Structures are given as C-alpha cells and as structure tokens.
Amino acid sequence: MQQALVTYAVRLADDALIYGQRVSEWCSNAPTLEEDLALVNVTLDYIGRARMFYEYASSYSGLSEDTYAFTRDGRDFTNLLICELPNGDFANTLVRQYLLDEYEALFLGVLSSSSDDTLALIAQKSLKETTYHLRRSHEWVLRLGMGTDESHARACTALDALWGYTPEIFAMDDIESGLAAENIAPDRLALLGPWRENVARTLQSAGLPVPADSWQVEGGRRGIHTEHLGHLLAEMQVMQRTYPGLQW
C-alpha cells in the first residue's frame, strides 16, 4: 500500500513538474508583458504542486524532491504524455492548458475528499489555483475560437494535435484502481463523461469542432514516453548531472 501511495504521489508530481517545466519556456517569449506574467503564475503553481507531491512521496521513501526531479532517467518518469509535448504556438499552449484544467478541476475536486489526509490537503490547495487557471484558459479558448480566422485555425490545429493524448488522462491502471478502492484516489473513468461534456460545451460556444476519436497514444505511466521527454530532461537536469551531489 505504501509503495502504491509513493508511486501515485510521484506520478502526480511528475505530471505537474514536466508540465510546469514546459510552460516556463514561455518566460520572456509571451505576446504581451501581461500575458508573460500570467503564464509564469501558472508555471509557479504547477512547480509548487509538484513539490508538494514529491514531498509527500519523500516522507515515505526518504528520496528528496531534487533526487526525483534531477536524477531519474526518462524511463523512470511517470507523467502523462500530454504534459511533455512541446508548447508549440500560443494556441496549442492555451488549448492544452484548457483541456488539462477541465480535467484538474474535476480530478482535484474528488481528490480533495481523499481518505488520505495529505493528498486531500494538497488537492484542496491546488483546486483554488486550478479554479483560476480554468477561468483563464476557458476564456482563451473562446477568444481563440471567435477571435480571428487565424486564431480559429490555430485552435483547430491544436485540438487535432492534442486530442489523441487525452484518453490517457482518464486511464486507470492496477495501482490507481487499488487506491481508488480505498477512496484514496479518484476514479478517472468516472470523470471522463463530465470532462467530455464540459469540453464539448466550451468548444461549441467557441465555434470549434470537437475532434473525432480517431487515434490515441499512451504509455507515460509505464515510462514509455515520446522522444520529447529526453530532451526536456537533458536540459532540466544538466546542472545536477555535471556537478552531482552538491548543494545549491
């Protein structure tokens, strides 16, 4: 049970860290200064979330947050694939943000009542942030869909590129099923319906088509990643690899 809990906490931490690392790449590259500030706020929320989950795992495993983040190789990371994909253009970034925010709002909502007190607390804190993220990203999807022909086209491209990565978000493996049976972890399958409804409603309001479910890719939880993760980690981990075991 303890091992399952650690694995689970690390999994949620990996999602947040890898995704936070991606969004951080927007710093000094955003379309306006105001938007740069907003994007970095989101990044900080995700890195903070990752640290909370790693800290929880650490309380059982004795491995520090930095050991998790900077010394594991790609095959040992257990994040969802959608988190590690490159940012692409602004439309791709905000559409991805929106798809994740709708899921996080539902997921954290249930995790907030976890029978594990620490996970519940982390979820409650994170949910406040996600509520704001969702408000923002929801508005952005409307803006992209109804703004200009170009923004609309870019949003469509983004949806098509990301859609096949979303089923993985709602997949349950043995570890999570076991934890769900103890009311520790949410049942992701139960979230899929509401997620699809919310997303469909927003896309319709935005005048954007819901992509067909014609392809899907998964493997993150088993460490079978896209080729993108290796490069992300090479960059993220460089200091600890070059100067191992030191204090910064």
Add this chain to the structure above:
Amino acid sequence: MNDSSGQEAQFQAKIDAESRIEPKDWMPLGYRKQLIRQMSQHAHSEVIGMQPEGNWITRAPTLERKTILLAKVQDECGHGLYLYSATETLGVTREELVEALHSGAAKYASIFNYPSLTWADIGAIGWLVDGAAIVNQISLQQTSYGPYARAMVRICKEESFHQRQGYEIMLRLSEGAESQKALAQDALDRWWWPSLMMFGPHDADSANSAQSMQWKIKRVSNDELRQKFIDQTVPQAEAIGLKIPDEALRWNEARGHYDFGPIDWDEFIAVINGNGHCNRERLAHHKKAHDDGAWVRECMAAYAARQQTEEKVSAG
C-alpha cells in the same frame, strides 16, 4: 498670466519646493522628453533583463532555485509593466515605446548585453546587478515626477528579495565544493566591472546630469551612487570569501570610502555601441516574441470588439 517663462518659473519653484509633478501639470518640453527617454529606457531594461536570467530557468539546479528564479524574473516583467505604464502618463503609447526599442532609437541598460554563462552568473546578477539597481532606485524614489517616484517605491519593495536571493546563491557556492567556489569567483570576475559601469560615466563626463539634477529627475550623482554601491558590496564579498577583481581596491580611512581602480570606459562604449556578446540576440529575441505574438494580440482585440458589439445589441 500664462506665458511660458511664467510657467517655467512656477514649475521650477515647485521642483525646488520638493513638490511632485503630476501627469496633467504643465511641464517644459525638455522635462517631458527627458523623462520619456529615461523612464522608457528603464522599462526596456527590466524587460530585456528578463533574458539573461530567463536563460537559466529551465536549467536551475534545484526545484527551489527554479521557483525563486521564476518569481524574480516575473517581478522584472512586472517592473517593466509599471514603468511602461508610468511613461504612458506622459502621452506616449506602449506601441511607440516598443517601436523605439526595436529601431534602436531607445536603449536599455548595457549590462544586459553580457551573457549569463553559468548558474553562478544568476547569483552574481542578483547580487551585483540588482544591488546596483537598488542603489539607483532608492535615490529615484525622490524623483520629481510623481508616477515615476511611485513606480520606484513599488519596485524597491520587491527588489530587496532579488538581491538577497542572488547573494544567497553566491554564499551557497562559496561554501560548497572547489568547483562551485570556482564558479562563483569566475562569475564575480566577469560581472564586477560591468556592474560599476551601470552607474554611468563619471560626473565630469556626463552631459545630461546638470539639467537632470536641476529638474530633480536625478537626485544623486553617478559617482556618489557608484561609491555607495562599492562601499556596501566589498564587505559582502569578503563575508563569503570571494575576491573582487580590482588590485587597486582598498579602504581609505581619510575619505571614509573604498578607493578603487580605473574603469575601462572603452569597454563600456564598445558594448553600448553594439559590440557586446548579446546585443543582437537581446533585440532579436524581443522582436521575435513581439512578432510571433501579433496574431494573438489581433485575436484579443477582435474578440473584445465582438463582445462590445454583442453588449450593445443586447442592451439596445
């Protein structure tokens, strides 16, 4: 009576009485121009300054350092925003200011044309570059133009964490392995003199200063600020066992200040004129972000216009 000389006299009297000048007040054309130039260049510096530090966000060595650096760079962005907004009170738009930056008509602090080569540079930048900026900004809290002074007050409140986090990075390195001590010393060696140059030319060589001082835009001279910075920083370096790269540096009991060696103004001029490592990259990066973002800004404008139309329709 509203003749210009009467107004100028009234204006100067206000300045002399330490009264603040506000956006709707009468001001000499030269005062307005000088402020637009100084404030916008200050704003540009904050934004361009995001680049050398932003360069290490994805490679910060721990999650804590990553978090701190993100928050710091975000603050710089916010500072740019406060300063652009303050500049706009003088009747110029942000678009015009960005255009001036891109065309080269407006400058930014030359210190940001230096490259951030190692993680220790992030420490040195926070400690020295922010340290120097703080000395300057504290004095600018008393500047005569209201919006500029208020922006400075807000910025100063946020700035002390910036210097502290930089110094803490250097402290940690200097307490670490030999390789880390070497990183810290190397960063200090490369950032020390450029930081001194941030205060600008010696007073005797500074053309703008006299008028700027009379109008109380500038409150303290370049040399005085530079001396203040040196005096406060030398003990900080000593405290963490780092050597400042200046053989002539020594405490002068009679003066009550540190004597220091000659600044290489040729380097300063060369870098300002485009021969720094990063001049081209800094502007290209800024232009690219701006150009890539054009469709996004158009999208925002189109959507806002559309919503306004809908509001009118449903109200009517």
Add this chain to the structure above:
Amino acid sequence: MVDAGFPLWEVFVRSKRGLDHIHVGSLHAADAESALEYARDTYTRRGEGASLWVVKSSDIVASQESDAESFYDPMDAKPYRHAANYELPDGVDNM
C-alpha cells in the same frame, strides 16, 4: 505589423487589512475580463489583494491643476473640519 494597442486600465487594490481601494498602477488589456485577470496576476502576487477594481483610464474624470485654487484652497481655510482644530482637556487623548 501595426498594433492597434489595447486600452489602458487603472488598477485599484484593497488589501485584506485595508479599508480603501488604492491605486497601484496600470496595464493594457483588450477587455474587462482579461484586465481583471491580468490585474490579479500583476498586482496581487504577494497576497496584497482582497478586492480588485479595474477602470478604463479614459473613464476616469480628474481635476485639473488649474482648478486647484478653487477646488482645494477654500478647504484649507476651514480648520473646523480637522480634529486638530479642537482642544481636548488633559487626560483625554484617545479621541
């Protein structure tokens, strides 16, 4: 590519412990919703905010410097509005 430029908005924040909204600065945004969100992101990062107002700069009506004489000077000559105008007996200092 010429930017139309977004309207300028002034931001007012009332802190958790504060009684009044205070002007903290300005920002550019295309519409009210994003102005509010950007204000939250820019001006309340250190937990300062309990309440945010954003107002289009063009909607603000301000007094002019030339008005100052008639607007403000008469106020200076009416000391009865200031508490300091009134003597208090010794021993009463909490009023």
